[in-house]
Amino acid sequence: MAASGSRQSTILVVDDDPVMRLLVGKALERAGYRVSVVDNGYAALNAIDDAIPDLVVSDVQMPGLSGFELVVRLRSSDRTSRIPVLFLSGAAMDRDDVVYGLSLGADDYILKPFEVDGLLAAVERRLASGGPASDMLRRPRAGLLSWHAFVAEVSKEALAAEAGGRPGVVGVIEIAERDRIIEQFGRQAMDELLGDLAGMASSAIGADGLVGRDGSDRLLILEPQLGGEVAVDRLQHLAEEIARRTFVSGVARVHVTPAVGVVAFDGDSVATNDLIRRASQAAVVAHDTLDLRPTIWVPALDDASGPSAPAKARGSRTWLQFAVTLLLGVVLPFAVYVAAEALGVPLANYAYVVVAIALLLTGVMIWTEGFFALNPIRMPETPSRPFPPASAIIAAYLPNEAATILDTLEAFLRIDYPADLQVILAYNTPKPLQIEPVLRELVAREPRIEVLKVEGSTSKAQNVNAAVTHVRGEFVGVFDADHQPARDSFRRAWHWLCDEFDVVQGHCVVRNGDVSLVARTVAVEFEAIYAVSHPGRARLHAFGIFGGSNGYWRTELLRGTRMRGSMLTEDIDSSMRVVEAGGRIASDPKLYSRELAPTTVVGLWNQRMRWAQGWFQVSIRHLWRGWRSHNLRLRQKLGLTLLLGWREAYPWVSIQMIPIIAFFIYNAGGPQNLDWFLPVFVLTSLFTFGVGPGQTLFAWLLAAPEIKAHKRWFWEFLVVAMVLYTEFKNVINRVSQVKEFWGDREWKVTERTGP
Numbered sequence: 001m002a003a004s005g006s007r008q009s010t011i012l013v014v015d016d017d018p019v020m021r022l023l024v025g026k027a028l029e030r031a032g033y034r035v036s037v038v039d040n041g042y043a044a045l046n047a048i049d050d051a052i053p054d055l056v057v058s059d060v061q062m063p064g065l066s067g068f069e070l071v072v073r074l075r076s077s078d079r080t081s082r083i084p085v086l087f088l089s090g091a092a093m094d095r096d097d098v099v100y101g102l103s104l105g106a107d108d109y110i111l112k113p114f115e116v117d118g119l120l121a122a123v124e125r126r127l128a129s130g131g132p133a134s135d136m137l138r139r140p141r142a143g144l145l146s147w148h149a150f151v152a153e154v155s156k157e158a159l160a161a162e163a164g165g166r167p168g169v170v171g172v173i174e175i176a177e178r179d180r181i182i183e184q185f186g187r188q189a190m191d192e193l194l195g196d197l198a199g200m201a202s203s204a205i206g207a208d209g210l211v212g213r214d215g216s217d218r219l220l221i222l223e224p225q226l227g228g229e230v231a232v233d234r235l236q237h238l239a240e241e242i243a244r245r246t247f248v249s250g251v252a253r254v255h256v257t258p259a260v261g262v263v264a265f266d267g268d269s270v271a272t273n274d275l276i277r278r279a280s281q282a283a284v285v286a287h288d289t290l291d292l293r294p295t296i297w298v299p300a301l302d303d304a305s306g307p308s309a310p311a312k313a314r315g316s317r318t319w320l321q322f323a324v325t326l327l328l329g330v331v332l333p334f335a336v337y338v339a340a341e342a343l344g345v346p347l348a349n350y351a352y353v354v355v356a357i358a359l360l361l362t363g364v365m366i367w368t369e370g371f372f373a374l375n376p377i378r379m380p381e382t383p384s385r386p387f388p389p390a391s392a393i394i395a396a397y398l399p400n401e402a403a404t405i406l407d408t409l410e411a412f413l414r415i416d417y418p419a420d421l422q423v424i425l426a427y428n429t430p431k432p433l434q435i436e437p438v439l440r441e442l443v444a445r446e447p448r449i450e451v452l453k454v455e456g457s458t459s460k461a462q463n464v465n466a467a468v469t470h471v472r473g474e475f476v477g478v479f480d481a482d483h484q485p486a487r488d489s490f491r492r493a494w495h496w497l498c499d500e501f502d503v504v505q506g507h508c509v510v511r512n513g514d515v516s517l518v519a520r521t522v523a524v525e526f527e528a529i530y531a532v533s534h535p536g537r538a539r540l541h542a543f544g545i546f547g548g549s550n551g552y553w554r555t556e557l558l559r560g561t562r563m564r565g566s567m568l569t570e571d572i573d574s575s576m577r578v579v580e581a582g583g584r585i586a587s588d589p590k591l592y593s594r595e596l597a598p599t600t601v602v603g604l605w606n607q608r609m610r611w612a613q614g615w616f617q618v619s620i621r622h623l624w625r626g627w628r629s630h631n632l633r634l635r636q637k638l639g640l641t642l643l644l645g646w647r648e649a650y651p652w653v654s655i656q657m658i659p660i661i662a663f664f665i666y667n668a669g670g671p672q673n674l675d676w677f678l679p680v681f682v683l684t685s686l687f688t689f690g691v692g693p694g695q696t697l698f699a700w701l702l703a704a705p706e707i708k709a710h711k712r713w714f715w716e717f718l719v720v721a722m723v724l725y726t727e728f729k730n731v732i733n734r735v736s737q738v739k740e741f742w743g744d745r746e747w748k749v750t751e752r753t754g755p
Helices: 018-030 041-050 067-075 095-104 116-128 147-164 178-185 187-205 228-244 272-289 299-303 314-342 347-373 398-413 435-445 460-468 489-497 517-541 555-561 570-580 601-628 634-654 657-668 679-702 711-742
Strands: 010-014 034-038 055-059 085-089 108-111 168-175 210-213 219-224 247-249 252-254 258-265 390-397 421-428 449-453 475-480 503-510 551-554 585-595
Touching: 010 018, 010 041, 018 034, 018 055, 018 116, 034 041, 041 055, 041 067, 055 067, 055 116, 067 085, 067 095, 085 116, 108 116, 147 168, 147 210, 147 219, 147 258, 147 272, 168 178, 168 187, 168 228, 168 272, 178 187, 187 210, 187 219, 187 228, 219 228, 228 258, 228 555, 258 272, 272 299, 272 460, 314 347, 314 657, 314 711, 347 517, 347 634, 347 657, 347 679, 390 398, 390 460, 390 489, 398 421, 398 435, 398 449, 421 460, 435 449, 460 475, 460 555, 475 489, 475 555, 489 503, 489 551, 489 585, 503 517, 517 585, 517 601, 517 634, 517 679, 517 711, 551 555, 555 570, 570 585, 570 601, 570 634, 601 634, 601 711, 634 711, 679 711
Parallel strands: 010 034, 010 055, 055 085, 085 108, 390 421, 390 475, 421 449, 503 585
Antiparallel strands: 168 219, 168 258, 210 219, 247 252, 475 551, 503 551
């Protein structure tokens, strides 16, 4: 082996064992190096004072000045700090000593006994690097640890945790857009980006944390002496900040999605490589969701590739869950009323009064929302700034929406917007489709359209999260694949987003109501939701919600918020996180987009079951968080309680009339003995039956013109809702809650049956 470099490299060998000095010295000389040998650390310092070598090979355990003390002396002086140092260590040295030496600034360890070829390879590698690894421990720009140094630090902290039980966390941050950045902007752009990210990470994790980088362009985070929950919160805030930031490299403006994996150690004996492997494995899972939440490693991740459990019969399980709701909502209360009466407690009488009051108050709130909707928050008249570039994200599951997607894209191309409008179709498909080449041809003809195939995606949330880093606009509209926005939609959205609001939810209008009774029912129901309930609630409770489609976001906010595929209604979850953080969401009943409604009872059942279970997930997650939020006023917290709390309790309260009346009949000896004209019976019934006509009236008064023109649809809705539809939705809500507790979470795609 020839000596490295343009001149003959000089190596100083330090060892108190004369046999080892001779062996190492001769091996290096035969390889072409100039070699000096000394027998202790002090002699090494004197030799280095006379002439600085290119590398030092030193024993560790020596009398006088040990190898550890020698490397400390070398690293403490500017003159000698860059000299690479390789330790020769005895096999008896434990792992803690090895880690300690590396942490002091040694560059490598060679264990005795060793192969000469291994020694020469380590020497050549270190000389070829142009400097010591310790010089790379902290890069001047970003404070990055090298891989080697990071592993040493993790080993040291893991050993300390094993000895003293103190906790720590290892994190890995992948950049989802890494390959695209390198392909489009080059290797240097990625290096500059990682430098910027490392600087942000160093500031975010605190004084005790360390940041490194591996050979796959992943950031490595070490949070010693810190509990897992606190560390995960820090890393999530860091991920959100990274996602919101615009990074500039040369002329390129880059937005990225960090995928964070985390593993905690707290004293269990775990190898360093296993800790980093586990954090990396968790980062891969986070990479699939792109929702900015750190994924915490759990043992189940090691089994993720194993065989899955056989699928259970969905239909039979739903019927069983429905039976559970009847048991909990009807049979059990009836039994309790009978048992209480036997004990002399007229519990059913008290329950009837409570239920009657609850129903009356619910009716009052529905009417109140309707009256407030007659005078909604007005759209700001004139934007204070010119129209900026805007973007649209269309999320699609193409096997279900291939028949509608071209019409959707054509509708977006007809939008009248005075600035640049970018249209991103973010889709997933489990198999190649004939529509895909057609889409590529459309992109070639129309520069405003960008088609993004999201590999591995299984949800709308993943599609939106993948698309948001491609967004160029200052604000972005989010749409399902069947939506056709009005020509002025993006103009109206900017009026809201220019100054005051962070998100604006538009009015979704059904465009296939003439197909079936189910579609017509949904068409009128959507008017009750988007023309009445949303704007009425926004005025009454001083906050709005994002309903999933035809919603417009400030781009920076959407980048930092993302959508979470673990939630069946990822859009409502994102709404609640914005509201809890103090964001403002407007509801504009004139911001139209036309969409397709389900046309069959089965399709409607599947859609509403997902919605209801998703709402229940949101209620569980966000009701108490909303009450704890310092950004919400009491008025908003009360509105949040009605939206998230009462909507989940109401289906169970409303069904209580069945066991109560059944008990009254049972207790009276038959229905013929019951006085059905008691004032409380009559008033409650009149008011309850008055809610349906009130909702229908408000929906007709405020409906979109093309829906309002079909008066027959509203009469049909009134009859269907009072006779069947209202309880149909209550049944779905009750079953959805049982499903959630059951762990039965299934995303069923809404069928698209029309153009």
